[in-house]
Amino acid sequence: MMAVIALVACSSLITSCKKDETPQITIVTKTDSLSVNFSSSKPFAFFNFKNGVVVANADSASTKWDFGLRFTTFILNSNAYGPGNAGAIFQNTLYSAVTEAPTTGYAYDTSSAQKAIKDGSWYNYNPTTRSFSPKAGQTFFFRTADNFYVKMELLAVDYAAFVGMQPDKLIYRFRYTYQANGSTKF
Amino acid sequence: MKTRYILFIFLLTSFASVAQLDTTSKSLQQVVITATRTVKSIGDVPLPITVITEKQLQNLGLQKLTDVLQTQAGLQLSNNILGQSLQGYPNPFGSGIQLQGLDAAYTLILMDGMPMTGRNAGVLNLDRINVNNIKQIEIIKGPAASLYGADALAGVINIITKASTANTLNAQVHYATNNTTGVNVSSSIQHKKISTQLFLSRFSTNGYDLDKTIYGKTSDPSENYTATIKNDYKISSTLLFKNQLRYYTQKQFNNYLVDVAQQPQIVKGTSIEKDWGVHNELIKTLNKLSKLTAKVYLTGYANNAKVYVQKNNSLFDNTFLQQLFLKNELLYERTKNNNTFLTGAGVDYETINSSRYANKKELSNIYGFAQQEFSHKKYNLVAGIRLDKHSLFNAQLNPRLAASYKINSKLQLNASIGRGFKAPDFRQQFLFFTNSIVGYTLFGVNELSNGLQQLKQQGQLEANININPFLNIPNLLAETSVGINAEVKWNFLNNIKITTGFFRNDITNLIERYNLPFTKTNGQAIFSYQNINNVFTQGAVFSLQAIVQKKITINVGYQYLQAIDKNVVTQIKNKQIVKRDPVTFVSSYTTKSEYGGLFNRSKHTATTQVTFQLPQAYILNTRLIYNGKSGYADINGNAILDDEREYTNAYFLAGLTISKNFNKGIQLQAGADNLLAHMDILRLPHLNGRNYFFTANFNINKLFKHSQIQ
Numbered sequence: 001m002m003a004v005i006a007l008v009a010c011s012s013l014i015t016s017c018k019k020d021e022t023p024q025i026t027i028v029t030k031t032d033s034l035s036v037n038f039s040s041s042k043p044f045a046f047f048n049f050k051n052g053v054v055v056a057n058a059d060s061a062s063t064k065w066d067f068g069l070r071f072t073t074f075i076l077n078s079n080a081y082g083p084g085n086a087g088a089i090f091q092n093t094l095y096s097a098v099t100e101a102p103t104t105g106y107a108y109d110t111s112s113a114q115k116a117i118k119d120g121s122w123y124n125y126n127p128t129t130r131s132f133s134p135k136a137g138q139t140f141f142f143r144t145a146d147n148f149y150v151k152m153e154l155l156a157v158d159y160a161a162f163v164g165m166q167p168d169k170l171i172y173r174f175r176y177t178y179q180a181n182g183s184t185k186f
Numbered sequence: 187m188k189t190r191y192i193l194f195i196f197l198l199t200s201f202a203s204v205a206q207l208d209t210t211s212k213s214l215q216q217v218v219i220t221a222t223r224t225v226k227s228i229g230d231v232p233l234p235i236t237v238i239t240e241k242q243l244q245n246l247g248l249q250k251l252t253d254v255l256q257t258q259a260g261l262q263l264s265n266n267i268l269g270q271s272l273q274g275y276p277n278p279f280g281s282g283i284q285l286q287g288l289d290a291a292y293t294l295i296l297m298d299g300m301p302m303t304g305r306n307a308g309v310l311n312l313d314r315i316n317v318n319n320i321k322q323i324e325i326i327k328g329p330a331a332s333l334y335g336a337d338a339l340a341g342v343i344n345i346i347t348k349a350s351t352a353n354t355l356n357a358q359v360h361y362a363t364n365n366t367t368g369v370n371v372s373s374s375i376q377h378k379k380i381s382t383q384l385f386l387s388r389f390s391t392n393g394y395d396l397d398k399t400i401y402g403k404t405s406d407p408s409e410n411y412t413a414t415i416k417n418d419y420k421i422s423s424t425l426l427f428k429n430q431l432r433y434y435t436q437k438q439f440n441n442y443l444v445d446v447a448q449q450p451q452i453v454k455g456t457s458i459e460k461d462w463g464v465h466n467e468l469i470k471t472l473n474k475l476s477k478l479t480a481k482v483y484l485t486g487y488a489n490n491a492k493v494y495v496q497k498n499n500s501l502f503d504n505t506f507l508q509q510l511f512l513k514n515e516l517l518y519e520r521t522k523n524n525n526t527f528l529t530g531a532g533v534d535y536e537t538i539n540s541s542r543y544a545n546k547k548e549l550s551n552i553y554g555f556a557q558q559e560f561s562h563k564k565y566n567l568v569a570g571i572r573l574d575k576h577s578l579f580n581a582q583l584n585p586r587l588a589a590s591y592k593i594n595s596k597l598q599l600n601a602s603i604g605r606g607f608k609a610p611d612f613r614q615q616f617l618f619f620t621n622s623i624v625g626y627t628l629f630g631v632n633e634l635s636n637g638l639q640q641l642k643q644q645g646q647l648e649a650n651i652n653i654n655p656f657l658n659i660p661n662l663l664a665e666t667s668v669g670i671n672a673e674v675k676w677n678f679l680n681n682i683k684i685t686t687g688f689f690r691n692d693i694t695n696l697i698e699r700y701n702l703p704f705t706k707t708n709g710q711a712i713f714s715y716q717n718i719n720n721v722f723t724q725g726a727v728f729s730l731q732a733i734v735q736k737k738i739t740i741n742v743g744y745q746y747l748q749a750i751d752k753n754v755v756t757q758i759k760n761k762q763i764v765k766r767d768p769v770t771f772v773s774s775y776t777t778k779s780e781y782g783g784l785f786n787r788s789k790h791t792a793t794t795q796v797t798f799q800l801p802q803a804y805i806l807n808t809r810l811i812y813n814g815k816s817g818y819a820d821i822n823g824n825a826i827l828d829d830e831r832e833y834t835n836a837y838f839l840a841g842l843t844i845s846k847n848f849n850k851g852i853q854l855q856a857g858a859d860n861l862l863a864h865m866d867i868l869r870l871p872h873l874n875g876r877n878y879f880f881t882a883n884f885n886i887n888k889l890f891k892h893s894q895i896q
Contacts, residue, residue, distance in 0.1 A: 040625055096773065112707050114650075114704060115709075118701075118703070118705065120626075120701045121701065133820060133825075134823055136765050136773055136824045137764025156768065
């Protein structure tokens with residue numbers, strides 16, 4: 001799996017692989033994937049942008065994670081779900097054209113039914129192929145739990161290989177740029 | 187490119203045989219009823235019409251109506267999925283026929299002039315209709331709402347069943363691949379003032395399995411029975427009573443794997459489908475010019491799928507749909523100097539209930555219509571209008587104007603314009619459904635208010651969510667269309683008929699599913715329906731019919747089709763649609779030239795059929811159907827068709843039937859379908875490789891006579 005991710009990262013993000021042409025070391029740009037429960041009752045998978053890692057469920061009450069995902073539901077580390085200051089904006093913009101994140105207007109999950117990223121808003125479901133396809137041309141802006149800015153694009157949501165009737169996991173693939181110096185510029 | 191070449195060769199050979207025609211034979215003028223609801227010679231009909239006769243049906247020897255219809259140009263089988271942009275579902279209940287690029291739900295299906303009921307997700311399973319009891323199939327293209335009301339938007343398919351003509355007794359035995367067997371008996375009795383036509387049939391198949399790695403068959407075994415009786419009783423010289431009863435039942439034996447508490451379990455059960463009708467008509471001849479007809483028609487449809495977990499025999503799923511439809515109609519017809527005036531009025535009453543609805547629904551419709559035909563030597567004009575007021579949606583006024591002009595004995599021009607409408611379908615209005623596995627909820631528009639209040643009471647919505655804006659949503663509007671058709675008919679050398687036609691349908695208020703702006707407490711979405719889209723379909727149809735030395739009949743047809751979502755075109759222009767390549771993940775704007783229109787439609791379709799009358803009473807029928815590539819599914823994240831990888835491949839379906847008539851009243855037939863054995867398990871699951879069939883037809887009267895003489 002990691003080999004695939006690395007390959008994707010290099011083929012799709014040529015700029016990020018040519019390290020000598022990337023002067024701003026404060027920016028982390030990568031393509032990552034996340035294995036997520038295909039269930040709306042099982043635990044969330046938590047992700048941390050700064051280190052690009054999955055955070056253990058035991059740390060769900062900490063500020064170690066920025067967003068959580070299960071099935072097609074995003075939660076943020078703030079307000080209803082965590083002690084952090086995470087927020088999100090979901091925009092119809094080409095990811096590659098974005099050079100700056102908004103400074104205001106970040107939404108929180110005010111309750112389990114009123115989330116910053118509305119379920120069903122970011123994908124097209126095809127009943128024929130049963131696929132959840134992230135809508136093209138959309139960019140997520142995140143403010144992390146500890147107030148750094150990120151732009152993110154969902155690339156694909158695939159079913160993990162499975163035996164039996166239905167899969168347990170969805171594999172989310174996404175690319176993001178994390179601005180480590182705290183500014184909104186990418 | 188290769189497929190185009192094959193097509194070209196096929197067309198070329200057809201033309202080559204046309205070149206050797208003799209010019210003496212003249213085909214008899216067929217009589218049709220569907221275009222104007224008055225008996226009309228086919229040459230006088232100013233609308234695009236296709237007729238399939240009993241003789242053609244016999245020569246084809248096909249047992250499925252969808253297979254028969256597919257042999258005609260411009261009638262395309264839509265494979266399981268309804269058009270995606272029309273927000274279809276996968277349809278497990280049978281395939282429908284696409285007309286002028288519009289889904290099966292947009293064509294009205296009539297049996298002997300009366301609407302059939304029982305559509306699943308908008309599609310009426312045509313294979314409920316037994317081909318062996320059909321006298322003639324009439325297909326009118328373009329809106330016909332001015333005569334028939336709802337759903338006659340893309341057109342009308344009228345199945346005319348056999349009527350009693352003489353005292354006869356016929357029987358048929360059929361055997362085909364997958365242990366498919368059919369037996370039917372038909373009898374015609376003429377006794378004094380009464381004539382009766384009786385038809386009985388049993389049909390069964392083992393089904394087939396395309397993927398052995400998945401438990402259960404792709405198509406389950408089934409058996410069905412049909413019984414129809416049609417009576418005509420001449421009460422007096424001016425009064426005729428017609429009565430017709432039909433009953434159809436099918437049992438399908440289901441056996442598949444499901445997931446119960448994360449464990450795969452075998453479930454077994456049956457799906458039972460029933461369809462019946464009672465049709466009474468009283469026809470009173472008022473005088474030499476006019477007559478009055480009263481019709482009472484009651485029809486019902488029911489399906490019920492019930493499956494049990496094999497291990498403990500507990501009920502796993504029970505879904506049903508029950509529909510009842512009553513039509514009362516009065517018609518007045520007056521013909522003077524070849525000019526016919528027709529007027530009528532009626533009331534429809536309907537009930538529907540389903541396991542996915544909250545309760546039983548009652549609906550009604552009141553309508554009236556009038557039509558005037560003007561016929562002269564050179565021209566034919568039909569003007570009609572109909573008003574429908576349905577209990578659930580806005581009143582619909584549908585006019586139609588059609589004209590034909592004979593330039594000379596060989597050349598005729600037809601043109602027509604009409605308005606049509608489609609009633610919002612039942613699920614769009616009444617669905618009350620929560621997916622038990624995932625947990626999302628779907629509400630039909632009429633259930634939205636109740637449903638949201640119920641969710642709130644049950645605590646499935648947070649207290650601070652404002653549902654008020656969704657409590658008084660107006661009913662869905664009917665989807666409406668304006669259709670234009672034009673044709674040039676050319677009788678070339680007497681026995682070659684060439685027709686070139688153009689069509690365009692503009693449809694507004696298409697209904698689509700949308701997300702409510704809040705979710706349930708389980709994080710799952712709530713969906714309902716809205717009038718959103720505007721689409722158009724347009725294209726050209728070419729057909730050629732030639733008879734060579736009375737022995738060879740050639741039919742060639744071709745359709746070019748464009749089906750475009752107007753909203754998508756605007757969005758592309760405004761740079762609002764982005765595609766993301768599924769391999770490179772590079773995103774860019776979709777361009778106008780990349781947009782391929784609605785999914786599940788072939789731009790190019792063609793059919794050819796050649797029937798040879800061979801020596802010693804042999805008849806050979808060969809047929810070839812070409813379906814050009816069509817959109818299958820989105821792969822680049824914008825839900826529209828704009829990438830070469832989103833298309834299925836083009837394919838050919840070939841078939842042949844050979845019949846031999848013995849003069850003792852026996853006809854034997856053998857044939858094969860899908861000769862090229864084209865298969866695509868995923869996209870075309872209705873194709874299960876090459877199929878062979880054998881049929882024996884017995885005319886028992888003749889058989890009996892022969893044995894008496896000997």
